[in-house]
Structure formats: C-alpha cells, structure tokens
Amino acid sequence: MSALITFDHATLGYGRRVVLSDISFDIPSGDFLGLVGPNGAGKTTILRAILGSLAPLAGTVAKAPALRFGYVPQRDSVDYNFPLKVLDVVMMGRYDRIGLMHRPTREDRDRACAALEHVGIVNLAENPLGALSGGQKQRALIARALVGEPNVLVLDEPTNGMDLVSTTQILGLVRELHERDNLTVLMVSHALNEVANYVERIALVVERGFRIGTVAQIMTEETLTQMYGIPVEVDEMEGHRIVVARRQGNGIGVHRHA
Amino acid sequence: MLDTVLLFREALYGALVIAVACSVLGVYVVLRRIVFVGAAIAQLSSAGIALALFLGGMGVTSGLTGHPTAFALAFGLAGAMFFGLGGGSRAGVPPDATIGVTYAAAAAAGVLLIAKAKSGEAHDIFLQGNILGITRADTLVLLAVSIPVLLVHILFYKEFLFVSFDREMARTMGYRVTFWNLFLYFTLGLVIAFAMQFAGVILVFNFLVLPAVTGLLLARSMAGIFTVAVGSALLAACVGFSLSVPFDLPSGPAIIACSAALALLAWPARLLQRRG
Numbered sequence: 001m002s003a004l005i006t007f008d009h010a011t012l013g014y015g016r017r018v019v020l021s022d023i024s025f026d027i028p029s030g031d032f033l034g035l036v037g038p039n040g041a042g043k044t045t046i047l048r049a050i051l052g053s054l055a056p057l058a059g060t061v062a063k064a065p066a067l068r069f070g071y072v073p074q075r076d077s078v079d080y081n082f083p084l085k086v087l088d089v090v091m092m093g094r095y096d097r098i099g100l101m102h103r104p105t106r107e108d109r110d111r112a113c114a115a116l117e118h119v120g121i122v123n124l125a126e127n128p129l130g131a132l133s134g135g136q137k138q139r140a141l142i143a144r145a146l147v148g149e150p151n152v153l154v155l156d157e158p159t160n161g162m163d164l165v166s167t168t169q170i171l172g173l174v175r176e177l178h179e180r181d182n183l184t185v186l187m188v189s190h191a192l193n194e195v196a197n198y199v200e201r202i203a204l205v206v207e208r209g210f211r212i213g214t215v216a217q218i219m220t221e222e223t224l225t226q227m228y229g230i231p232v233e234v235d236e237m238e239g240h241r242i243v244v245a246r247r248q249g250n251g252i253g254v255h256r257h258a
Numbered sequence: 259m260l261d262t263v264l265l266f267r268e269a270l271y272g273a274l275v276i277a278v279a280c281s282v283l284g285v286y287v288v289l290r291r292i293v294f295v296g297a298a299i300a301q302l303s304s305a306g307i308a309l310a311l312f313l314g315g316m317g318v319t320s321g322l323t324g325h326p327t328a329f330a331l332a333f334g335l336a337g338a339m340f341f342g343l344g345g346g347s348r349a350g351v352p353p354d355a356t357i358g359v360t361y362a363a364a365a366a367a368g369v370l371l372i373a374k375a376k377s378g379e380a381h382d383i384f385l386q387g388n389i390l391g392i393t394r395a396d397t398l399v400l401l402a403v404s405i406p407v408l409l410v411h412i413l414f415y416k417e418f419l420f421v422s423f424d425r426e427m428a429r430t431m432g433y434r435v436t437f438w439n440l441f442l443y444f445t446l447g448l449v450i451a452f453a454m455q456f457a458g459v460i461l462v463f464n465f466l467v468l469p470a471v472t473g474l475l476l477a478r479s480m481a482g483i484f485t486v487a488v489g490s491a492l493l494a495a496c497v498g499f500s501l502s503v504p505f506d507l508p509s510g511p512a513i514i515a516c517s518a519a520l521a522l523l524a525w526p527a528r529l530l531q532r533r534g
Contacts, residue, residue: 051429051430053429053430069430071426071427071430071431073424073426073427073430077424077426078423078424078427079289079290079422079423079424081289081291082289082419082422082423082480083474083477083478083479083480083482083483084423084479084480085479088480089423092420092423092424092427093431095416095417095420095428095431095433096431096432096433098416100414100417101413101414102416103416128478144427148431154430
C-alpha cells in the first residue's frame with residue numbers, strides 16, 4: 001500500500017517549544033489509525049502537521065499529491081447558534097469545489113443529500129443543526145467531511161461528551177465507512193478503550209514519547225505500562241480489549257483507564 | 259405630522275442607509291458574539307474625530323487634520339484590524355477585557371481631546387449623533403460606502419459564513435481564514451467609522467445589535483435573520499424618526515427605543531413559536 005502521509009524524523013512544536021521530536025511513521029492508503037493519548041500530549045500537534053496548518057520544526061511531513069482531507073472537528077468547535085439547516089452545513093464540505101462568488105448548485109445539493117443518506121440521517125436534512133442530538137450532529141459533520149470526496153477522513157475526538165449508545169454508534173459508523181468505502185481513516189481520541197476495538201493501528205502519544213503499531217502490538221501490558229508510566233492491565237472480553245490502570249496509593253482496587 | 263417629518267426627509271434617508279448597512283453586518287456581530295467590538299470600534303472612530311478637532315484647534319491644519327472623517331476612518335479601521343487579529347488574545351488578555359479597555363480608553367481620550375479642542379463640539383454629539391443634521395451629500399457618502407460593502411457581503415456570503423461558523427474546517431479546506439476574518443472586520447470598521455459620524459456611537463451600536471437579535475428570535479434561517487434584521491432596522495428608523503420630530507424627542511434614542519420594542523415583542527413570539 002502506498003503511503004499517503006509520511007513523517008520522516010519530524011520534530012513538531014510551536015516557536016521554540018518542541019512538543020514531539022524525531023518521529024517517523026507513515027499512513028498508508030486504506031489505513032484505519034487511532035491517534036491516542038492524554039490531553040496535552042501532542043495529538044493535536046500531529047493532527048495539525050498532517051492537515052498542513054503546522055510546519056515541522058525539523059524533518060519532513062510529506063503528503064501524496066492532490067490529497068484531500070475530510071475533516072470532522074470536535075463538535076464543540078462548531079457554533080450551533082447559527083440558524084443553519086443540516087443540508088446547508090453539509091454543503092459547506094463542497095465550498096472549495098464550488099469556488100469564490102458561486103452558489104451551491106443542484107448537484108451540490110444532491111451530493112449533500114447522498115452524504116447524509118450515507119450516514120443515515122437524510123431524513124434530518126431540513127432540520128436545524130442546533131436541534132439535533134449529539135450523535136446526530138456528529139453524523140452531520142461526518143457527512144460534511146464525506147461530501148468533499150476525501151482520500152482521508154480525519155476525526156478529532158468524535159465521541160467526546162457522548163453517551164455509551166451514541167459513542168458505539170458513531171464508532172461503528174466510522175468503522176463501516178472504512179470497510180465499505182475502503183476509506184483511509186485517522187481518528188484522534190484520548191479514550192484508548194473506545195478506539196482500540198475499532199481501529200487497525202494505534203499511534204500512542206504520551207509525554208514519555210510516541211509509538212505506533214498494530215492494535216495487538218500496542219495493546220500489551222508491557223507497552224502501555226512503559227508508555228503511561230503506571231501499572232496497566234490489558235484484559236480481553238469476548239474479543240474486546242479493555243485497558244485497566246491499577247489504582248495507585250492504597251491498593252484497594254482498580255479503575256478503568258479513560 | 260407628515261409635513262414635519264418630510265422637512266427632515268434627507269436625514270431620514272441617511273438614517274435608513276445606516277440602518278440597512280449596520281443591520282446586515284450586525285448579523286455577523288451577534289452570531290459571532292462580538293457585539294461590544296462594534297461599540298469599541300465606534301468609540302475609536304469618535305476618538306479619531308476628537309483628535310482631528312484637537313489638532314485643528316492647536317493650529318495643526320496641514321495634511322489630514324482638516325479631515326475628521328479621515329481620522330475616524332483610520333482609527334476605526336485600525337481598531338477593526340486589531341480585533342480581527344484576535345485583539346490581544348495572544349498576549350493572554352481575554353478578548354472581552356481587551357474590548358473593554360479599548361472602549362474605555364477611546365471614550366476617555368475622546369472626552370479629553372474635545373475638552374481641549376478650541377473648535378470642538380460637545381462630546382454628546384459623538385455618543386448620540388446628530389441624525390437630523392444629515393444632508394443629501396452625507397447620504398450620498400453613506401451610500402457610496404454602504405453599497406460596495408453590501409455587494410461584498412452578497413458576493414462573499416459563503417466565505418464570511420464559513421469562517422464565522424467553523425473556522426477550523428475552513429482552514430482545513432484551504433481557506434485563508436485570517437484574510438477572510440480581517441476582510442469581514444474591515445467592512446465592519448468602514449461602515450462604523452462613517453455611520454458613527456452621523457448617528458453617534460449609541461445608535462450605531464443599536465443598529466449592529468438589536469435588529470440582528472430580533473432576527474435571531476424570529477427567523478429560522480440565515481436568509482430569514484438578514485431579512486428580519488434589515489426589516490426591523492428600517493421599521494425602527496422610520497417609526498422612531500417620525501415620532502421624534504413632531505414630539506421634539508432626540509431622534510437617536512427614539513429609534514433605539516423602537517428597536518428595543520421590536521426585540522421585546524419578538525421574544526414572546528419566539529416562545530410561542532417554540533410551543534407551537
């Protein structure tokens with residue numbers, strides 16, 4: 001598989017502040033990669049380097065020619081105060097194709113409807129975006145990312161603040177899009193337990209460093225204990241991996257890793 | 259009553275132009291939650307005029323000091339660009355605090371400069387404006403500024419909407435978000451700097467906020483908000499102006515009172531809509 005994105009000894013940061021140094025990996029076509037780590041560890045920095053809004057301080061971040069990203073931002077970054085219909089929001093994913101000083105055409109509208117159908121909420125096309133539930137909003141934002149016909153779907157914390165049912169449905173939808181359309185997917189999340197059972201590879205970003213591999217390679221007690229710096233157990237239940245961090249201090253019990 | 263109003267029809271035309279231009283821009287101002295940016299820019303423009311009058315009184319008559327409009331424009335646009343670039347947020351100051359500091363400093367500077375300006379007018383003129391003093395020439399100037407600005411907003415509606423609604427997505431799609439943001443603020447600064455000279459800080463602030471709030475309460479789409487905002491601004495300007503002349507009321511506050519009444523009426527209408 002050809003690499004769509006290649007980090008070659010890239011050092012990333014802001015000004016003189018280095019966040020991640022000397023990281024090398026690539027994202028091949030058809031990959032389903034989870035970029036996982038606690039808040040502040042550097043996930044967003046890597047994401048910005050991938051999307052092109054942050055140049056590496058050293059090394060290179062190379063991308064395949066004419067690569068198009070379908071970006072799904074964190075739900076909270078969108079202002080739901082705007083009285084926009086779901087269909088209008090989805091059509092924004094085609095604004096760069098529509099061009100300056102032009103209005104969306106019938107074709108843009110049809111493609112937006114098709115994208116909504118793809119994510120299962122075409123019946124909500126005429127509803128105000130702000131009136132949707134958290135899961136429905138996320139589906140609308142995924143449809144907006146898909147309508148631009150991307151090579152890579154990038155989701156930033158897609159399940160943040162969602163209940164169990166919505167989380168499962170959204171992750172299932174993303175997995176389905178990856179399998180059905182052979183879409184390359186990059187999913188950023190702080191929730192290792194959620195992501196690990198859906199993605200094919202994991203890039204773990206913690207303060208102690210960066211490691212990338214298949215789910216089986218990363219989801220080991222040895223790797224996670226070393227990376228997080230605390231004792232970690234990895235259990236398996238009906239094919240699902242569950243990461244459990246041992247409670248430290250009084251040794252009373254365990255709590256789940258977030 | 260109509261005859262009395264018609265005596266001041268040129269002033270009414272000017273007020274209507276200001277109402278349309280400010281209410282259109284006000285939709286972005288309200289939706290982007292930057293309502294006090296409008297007040298701060300207007301106050302900066304008034305400080306610019308005060309400086310021009312002060313320098314004129316000091317005998318510095320060469321160059322731009324004989325043109326208060328140029329000073330109002332320079333100060334207003336400088337403020338708009340400053341806020342468009344984040345307004346000091348990079349230095350760690352919360353945006354609303356920066357707006358407050360700017361407003362207070364500009365207001366104080368305006369009062370102090372006017373107090374020492376030999377040819378200065380009362381500072382109340384800047385706050386309340388002098389709608390009745392608008393002439394046909396003034397209206398033409400306002401049209402010359404407002405029409406290009408409104409055309410820009412029609413042509414680039416998609417871009418202004420996108421960077422206002424979801425700048426992260428816009429940036430990812432290759433939009434020059436900073437440019438579009440500055441362009442939006444530039445049009446805002448331009449309209450405020452000109453409108454403030456005739457309508458005053460408070461009336462400009464009113465037209466930037468209240469009609470858009472009325473639109474937000476009554477409409478369910480962007481087109482609807484723009485329509486209601488412009489419609490309510492025009493209605494408030496007509497009614498407020500028409501009542502102020504025969505009853506010898508200050509025109510600006512009369513128009514503001516009408517705008518506020520429309521917004522207050524829209525509130526229960528919104529609640530009824532929700533229940534329905």
